[in-house]
Structure formats: C-alpha cells, structure tokens
Amino acid sequence: MNRYLWPLIAVVALLVFLVMGLRHGDPRALPSPFIGKPAPQFELPTLKNPDVTIGTQHMAGNYAIVNVWATWCVMCRQEHGFLLDLAASGAIPIYGINWRDSRPEAIRWLQELGDPYLASAYDADGRVGIDWGVYGAPETFLVDPDGTVVYKHLGPLDPVIWQREFVSRMNTGGAD
Amino acid sequence: MKRIFVLLVAAFLMSSAGAIDTDKRFDDPKLQARYEQLISEVRCLQCQNQSIKDSNVSLAADLRREIARMIEEGKSDEDIADFLVVRYGEFALYRPRTTGKTLVLWIAPFLLVLLGVFALARVVKHRISLPIGDDSETKG
Numbered sequence: 001m002n003r004y005l006w007p008l009i010a011v012v013a014l015l016v017f018l019v020m021g022l023r024h025g026d027p028r029a030l031p032s033p034f035i036g037k038p039a040p041q042f043e044l045p046t047l048k049n050p051d052v053t054i055g056t057q058h059m060a061g062n063y064a065i066v067n068v069w070a071t072w073c074v075m076c077r078q079e080h081g082f083l084l085d086l087a088a089s090g091a092i093p094i095y096g097i098n099w100r101d102s103r104p105e106a107i108r109w110l111q112e113l114g115d116p117y118l119a120s121a122y123d124a125d126g127r128v129g130i131d132w133g134v135y136g137a138p139e140t141f142l143v144d145p146d147g148t149v150v151y152k153h154l155g156p157l158d159p160v161i162w163q164r165e166f167v168s169r170m171n172t173g174g175a176d
Numbered sequence: 177m178k179r180i181f182v183l184l185v186a187a188f189l190m191s192s193a194g195a196i197d198t199d200k201r202f203d204d205p206k207l208q209a210r211y212e213q214l215i216s217e218v219r220c221l222q223c224q225n226q227s228i229k230d231s232n233v234s235l236a237a238d239l240r241r242e243i244a245r246m247i248e249e250g251k252s253d254e255d256i257a258d259f260l261v262v263r264y265g266e267f268a269l270y271r272p273r274t275t276g277k278t279l280v281l282w283i284a285p286f287l288l289v290l291l292g293v294f295a296l297a298r299v300v301k302h303r304i305s306l307p308i309g310d311d312s313e314t315k316g
Contacts, residue, residue, distance in 0.1 A: 006295075028224065033265045100234050126238040133263040135221030135235055 032133060032141075032152040039066070039143045040131040044121035047098050047106055054095070054119045059143055063170050064093045066141040067117070067157075068129065070101040071109045073137040079156035080113050086162065087116035092170075096120030099129045099137055142166050201244045211247055214256060215240055217270045227270065 034040070043055035059066070067083065069076040087094050096117035098106045103122060110120075123129055132141070142151040150169050153161060202208040212229065218239060220231040228236035228243075239260075246256050260268045272278040 030221070030265055030267055033262060100238075126234065127242075129235075130238055130242060130263060133265075135264065 026155060028136065029154045030135075032149070034133060034141070034149040035151065037149060039141065039147050039149050040128075042121065042128045042131060044097075044123055044128055047096070047103065047110075047120040047122045050103075050122070054121045056147060058119075059093070059095060060147050061145055062093055063145060064095060064143050065166070066095050066097060066132075066143060068097045068099050068132070068134050068137050068139040068141075069120075070099050070137050071105045072101065075156040076138045077113070079138055079158065080116070082157050082159060082162070083116035084114045085159075086157075093118050097128060097132070097134075098122050099134060100124065100126045142169060202247070207247055210253070211244060214243055214247075214253065218243070218260060219268050219270055221264055221268060 098120045140153045215229040218228045220226045220236045222233045222235045266272045
C-alpha cells in the first residue's frame with residue numbers, strides 16, 4: 001500500500017493543477033497590477049475635438065468605466081451593442097480610450113454604430129495605453145469615485161459579465 | 177512536389193518580408209547592445225511567448241520605442257524593469273525578479289530536484305538491501 005501512496009499523491013496533485021489550469025479561463029488574461037491602485041493619470045485630446053482634452057480627473061466623483069477600443073479591433077465591434085445599451089440605461093458613465101487608431105476612421109465608426117462614450121480620448125501612439133497596462137483591446141476598467149481601479153476586464157463585455165464582475169463590485173463599495 | 181517546394185519557399189520569403197524594425201536605435205554600440213539585451217527580455221503581452229524583440233505587433237513596437245526613450249533619458253535597467261512591472265506585472269519580464277511573489281518560481285525547480293534525489297536514494301537503498309536474485313519487488 002505504502003509503495004503506491006506517494007506516486008498516487010503526486011498524480012493527484014498534478015491532476016489538481018491541470019484542472020485549476022483548465023478552469024482558469026482566458027489564458028491571455030493577466031491580473032492587472034492596477035487593481036486597488038489609483039487609475040493612471042492622463043490628459044489627451046478627445047477623439048472628436050482635438051482642442052478639448054479629457055483626462056482622469058474628469059472621471060472623479062462617480063463610478064465610471066474606461067473602455068479601450070479601436071476600429072481595427074474585431075471584439076470591440078462585438079461588444080459595441082452592449083456598450084450602447086449600457087449607455088442608454090444610464091447606469092454608469094462610459095469613457096473611451098481610442099487606442100492606436102486613425103481619427104477619421106474612429107469618428108466614422110462612432111457615426112455608423114452609435115457613440116456610447118461621454119468622451120473618447122485619442123491615444124494615437126499608444127503612450128497612455130502603456131501607462132494603463134493595455135495589451136489587447138477591448139479592455140474595460142472599472143474606476144471607483146475616488147479614482148481607484150476596482151476591476152479590469154479583458155475581452156468583449158456582455159450583460160452576464162457586466163452583472164457578475166462589474167455590478168457586484170459597485171454594490172460592495174468596490175472591496176474585493 | 178516541386179510546386180509544394182516553391183510554395184514553401186514563397187511562404188518563407190513572405191514571412192521574412194514582414195520583418196521587425198531592426199534598425200539601429202543608438203549610434204553608441206554599448207547602448208545598442210543594452211537596448212537589444214533589454215528588449216529580448218521583455219515579453220510581448222499581445223503575443224505571449226515572444227519577446228518584444230521578436231514580435232512585430234503594434235504593442236511590441238510601442239514598448240521598444242518607450243524602452244529606447246528611457247535609455248536615452250539615462251534610466252537604469254532597474255528603472256526600466258520597474259516601469260514595465262508597474263504596468264504589466266512581473267509576467268512582462270522573462271527573468272522575473274526574486275520577490276516574495278516570484279520566489280516560488282525560482283525555488284520550485286531546486287526543490288523538485290532535491291525531492292527526486294531523495295526518492296531515488298530511498299529506492300536505491302531499498303534495492304541494495306534486497307538479496308541478489310530476489311526481484312520480487314521489481315515484479316511487484
């Protein structure tokens with residue numbers, strides 16, 4: 001009996017790791033180092049009007065989401081309908097960071113598909129994207145009224161993810 | 177067969193056509209060497225399992241540009257690693273630093289080897305103690 005005990009324990013341990021790895025979900029999703037930290041400061045021209053700037057300080061005082069998007073991003077198109085619904089419901093202010101994109105194309109995208117954003121910052125060279133640790137659009141950050149990042153989601157949003165990951169964190173005051 | 181070969185060669189040529197910006201960033205060979213060393217040790221987050229030196233996705237290009245800028249500004253390697261870790265986490269570095277969180281990554285291999293040596297020693301010791309010709313244990 002004892003002969004098989006240790007190999008058995010080793011195999012079970014490996015299986016546990018395997019199952020944990022499989023259940024982990026999107027293997028590309030990394031824990032954001034910003035959770036629980038102040039949202040990175042930025043000040044960028046808005047997409048629609050280069051003379052007006054938008055920045056982190058405009059978002060203070062409310063829960064807000066910051067959605068990183070681009071016209072070249074296929075998943076952004078997939079989540080766009082949900083963002084429009086969310087904006088229409090008035091549940092939360094939505095700010096955009098238009099990441100590494102062309103201004104005319106981005107403006108046309110919003111004209112054609114609708115514009116869920118209070119404002120979109122225009123991050124042409126990806127400098128602010130780096131400050132926010134963005135590595136794959138769409139990414140959505142939940143920022144609390146104090147300007148602390150509460151949650152980050154990689155990939156397209158949908159109603160299920162919104163309820164499970166975002167709404168729950170807003171009700172509990174963001175502690176998680 | 178010949179057609180397949182031609183196709184393969186064409187595919188190979190096409191793959192190298194989309195090459196990465198390998199232009200020299202620095203005139204000083206020392207700085208250039210430091211730059212190349214640094215970018216070979218930063219993971220491309222968009223295309224994981226490539227370094228930003230080997231990747232031509234946009235984010236890798238952005239990060240190469242930022243690293244070149246920081247070297248120009250006279251930042252140390254440590255500063256540059258911090259810059260990346262603050263934004264992307266330890267995962268961005270191919271050689272994670274020895275901190276509390278990553279300690280297990282550094283120690284686990286040695287622990288596993290020790291464990292193996294220990295197990296091997298026990299098995300060998302046990303076998304030696306068996307009388308010669310008695311293979312009842314191995315046939316189990």
